[in-house]
Amino acid sequence: MVDQRIKNLSGNSRRSFLKFASAVGAGLAVSRTDVLNFIADTGGHAMADECVGRNRMVSLIGGNGGFAWFQLLWPHNDVAKNGNSGVAFHALGQAKDAPDTDRPQVWAPETPWQTLSKRRRMTAMMAGTNQTHSSTPSSAVELGGGINVLAAAASLHQSLPSLLPVIGVSPFDFGSAPGAPQVTTVGNPEGMVGLFDSAASKAVLAAHSDAANYEAYYKAFLGLNKVSGRSTYQRQLRITKASANFLGKNLATLLEPRPEDLARYGITGGTPSKLRDIAYALIAAVNAFKMGLTNSVIMPVFRDDPHGAFNDMANLNMTVSTLGTILNEFMKDLEAEKDPNCSTKSLADTTVMTIHGDTPKDPTTSSGWPDGTPGNSNWLYVYGAGHLKTGWFGGIQANGNVRGFDPKTGESVAGMSSAQTTNAANAAVLYAVSQGDKIAIEQFTSQGISGLINENLQ
Numbered sequence: 001m002v003d004q005r006i007k008n009l010s011g012n013s014r015r016s017f018l019k020f021a022s023a024v025g026a027g028l029a030v031s032r033t034d035v036l037n038f039i040a041d042t043g044g045h046a047m048a049d050e051c052v053g054r055n056r057m058v059s060l061i062g063g064n065g066g067f068a069w070f071q072l073l074w075p076h077n078d079v080a081k082n083g084n085s086g087v088a089f090h091a092l093g094q095a096k097d098a099p100d101t102d103r104p105q106v107w108a109p110e111t112p113w114q115t116l117s118k119r120r121r122m123t124a125m126m127a128g129t130n131q132t133h134s135s136t137p138s139s140a141v142e143l144g145g146g147i148n149v150l151a152a153a154a155s156l157h158q159s160l161p162s163l164l165p166v167i168g169v170s171p172f173d174f175g176s177a178p179g180a181p182q183v184t185t186v187g188n189p190e191g192m193v194g195l196f197d198s199a200a201s202k203a204v205l206a207a208h209s210d211a212a213n214y215e216a217y218y219k220a221f222l223g224l225n226k227v228s229g230r231s232t233y234q235r236q237l238r239i240t241k242a243s244a245n246f247l248g249k250n251l252a253t254l255l256e257p258r259p260e261d262l263a264r265y266g267i268t269g270g271t272p273s274k275l276r277d278i279a280y281a282l283i284a285a286v287n288a289f290k291m292g293l294t295n296s297v298i299m300p301v302f303r304d305d306p307h308g309a310f311n312d313m314a315n316l317n318m319t320v321s322t323l324g325t326i327l328n329e330f331m332k333d334l335e336a337e338k339d340p341n342c343s344t345k346s347l348a349d350t351t352v353m354t355i356h357g358d359t360p361k362d363p364t365t366s367s368g369w370p371d372g373t374p375g376n377s378n379w380l381y382v383y384g385a386g387h388l389k390t391g392w393f394g395g396i397q398a399n400g401n402v403r404g405f406d407p408k409t410g411e412s413v414a415g416m417s418s419a420q421t422t423n424a425a426n427a428a429v430l431y432a433v434s435q436g437d438k439i440a441i442e443q444f445t446s447q448g449i450s451g452l453i454n455e456n457l458q
Contacts (some may be wrong), residue, residue, distance in 0.1 A: 035349040051342030054160050055385055055433050056289055058229050058282070059298045061172055061357045063135040066274075066302025068309075072320045073111050073327075074122050074381060079363045082398035088366040090316055099199035103391030103410060110324035113331055119386035120348065125452070126394035126404055126418035128423035130359045132371040136173040137301065137358035139419075140380045141426060142443050148175020149354070149426040150298060152444045153433045155179035157295040165349060167192055167288070168298035171283065178443060188199035189281040189299070196251035196293065216435060252292065266325035268442040271415065274302050275322050279318020282330045289347055292340040352432045353383035364400050375402035377418040380425050384432035386457050393452065394421060410451030428452040 062070065072090055080095040089095070091108045096107040099120035113120040128140030141149040154166045155177050165181040168174060169191065174183050186192055257280055265279040278301050285297040309316045334348035342350065360379060362370040374396050382388060394412055395403040399441050404416025407424035427447040434440045437456065 001050055016222070019032050040143075049143035051339075051345065051435060052160050053435050054156055054295075054296075055156070055298045055350045055352045055387075055435055056160070056347075057150075057319050057352045057354065057433055059141075059150055059172075059296070059297065060278070061137065061300045062302050062355070062357030063171070063300055064303040065305035065307070065357075065361060067137075067355070067359065067363035068288075068306060068369065069302055069319060069325055070355055070357075070381060071360050071363055072316075073108055073324060074124050075106055075108060076395045076397070077104050077392055078107045078397040080108070080397065081091055084398055086364075086366060087398055088310065088361065088363050090310070090313070090320060098391065101391035106341055106392040108320070108358065110320045112324050112327035116331065116335075120383075120388070121390035123382045123388045123390050123428070123452075124395075125380050125382065125425035125428065126149070126377060126393045126402075126416075126419065127380040127422045128356070128377045129419050130371070130373050130378055132359045133305075134234055134358040135171050137356065138173040138175060140356040140378050140422065141354065142148055142175070142422060143177075143426045143430075144423050146175075147177045147444055148173065149297070149429050151175045151177035152426075152430055152441075153352075154181055154183075154296050155428065155444075156433050156440060157181075160295045162196060162292060162295050164294045166296040166298065167195065167294050169300060172298050172300055172376070183298070189277050189284065192281065192284045192288070193214060193255045196255055196288075227354050249292065251291070255284050255287045255293075257287075259365055263406070265329045266322045271322065272319075274304055275319065275326065277301070278323070279326045279329075282326065283333070284332070286333045286337060286347065289351065290337040290340060298424055305368050306361075306396035340354055347412060349385055350435075351383075352387075353381075354429060355381040363396055364398055374400040375417055377402050379418060380429075382425075382429055382432065384428070387432040387436055387454055388428055389452055389454060391426075394418070406451060407447065407449045423447045424452065 012322065055276070062068070071088070075089050075095070080089050081449070083092060085092065087109075094109050097107045098121065100120050105124070107114060131137040131139050132398055138148060143152060145150055151174055156180060157165060158181065164184045166174070166183045166184045168185050169189060170185050170187055184195060186195065261283050262276070262279060264285065267276050267279050278299070280301045281297065288294045288297070331348060334351055335346050337347045339345045339347055339350045356378075359371050359373060362373055377396065389410060393404045393410055394416070396402055399422040401414070402417065403411055403414055403420065404421045408420065423445060424447050427441065427445045427449045430441040430444060431438070431449060431453050436453070436455065
């Protein structure tokens with residue numbers, strides 16, 4: 001019989017109950033499977049279903065100076081509001097304060113997600129060091145001890161079912177972390193779609209009727225299998241159903257962006273390939289996530305070293321506007337799709353995004369947009385799906401002074417280098433990926449980050 005007191009638990013109470021129940025089960029030598037079966041019987045399947053407890057991740061990497069474009073969407077606060085015509089900001093006099101971020105943040109006219117809920121805000125943290133002209137930068141995503149946050153996140157994703165855990169468009173530095181899976185590498189965004197151009201669906205199940213029958217018979221068999229109703233069997237079912245679907249269809253046609261999708265993302269026949277590639281990859285990522293085909297997409301972006309960007313304001317404004325449109329539409333698509341492993345949440349609730357690069361270029365100087373940064377600094381942008389406090393943590397002032405931050409309070413610290421806050425920034429990323437599971441991320445870091453995170457997210 002279902003116990004309504006257990007069934008109605010939610011948020012931290014629900015997570016605590018599951019942890020306590022597992023601990024009691026271990027003490028009584030009861031397997032976790034039997035514990036979850038008991039919870040399913042007394043609290044309902046939704047109670048035992050942990051909604052996997054991990055967020056997927058999209059990582060955009062701006063190599064060869066291309067990372068600089070993103071600081072025009074999320075500029076340093078003092079730089080954007082200073083009014084000095086020599087700073088590297090394209091919309092002087094048009095910047096506005098974000099109304100609902102946890103820390104101050106200034107928006108350009110093109111900054112994405114402005115009309116969405118306050119959970120859809122960016123976190124910007126000083127992290128890493130300048131790696132000018134690197135096509136595979138990693139300093140801003142390193143946790144220390146040789147651990148890269150991209151690999152650590154993929155390790156956390158191992159509890160999420162997928163056919164290809166990580167898909168990366170080369171070049172990129174994935175690094176290493178305990179338990180990280182191998183990366184499936186492709187040469188361009190189109191290659192992501194090509195991965196699912198199933199040879200099996202063409203050869204083994206060439207006839208459409210055979211493919212449809214195979215999938216129907218397999219899923220019907222599962223429906224007759226009593227154990228398929230058990231919540232503890234759902235992960236295996238998700239994997240095998242995805243595999244059946246993979247055999248039964250050429251998934252490439254489902255992943256490939258449609259012309260109308262690209263148009264929605266602001267892509268036309270005259271759009272530069274550096275922008276089209278971002279849109280193509282993000283559309284394909286949403287399609288792959290909603291079908292449970294992958295948990296992580298890594299994509300190098302721009303790589304165009306825009307020293308002369310402020311010499312051609314028409315091109316600069318087009319680039320920034322299109323980039324903002326792409327990210328707006330990406331978030332709309334995430335919000336429109338249910339998470340395949342948790343029907344009560346959208347993909348926007350269960351997807352984290354990171355953006356880092358080799359050099360963000362000097363935000364205080366527009367002329368020639370120099371590669372060098374004040375204090376050799378760098379930073380990291382993170383969309384934490386509500387798990388992180390938002391706004392700027394640390395930053396660069398218009399006079400070139402660098403500020404770090406105290407990860408336990410979030411407050412700015414004058415004179416602190418971005419290298420000193422790298423571990424904290426990436427511990428925050430893992431906190432968001434793990435959906436606040438501090439125990440899970442202890443294998444990678446013990447960094448205190450109470451000033452960066454939202455611990456009571458419901």
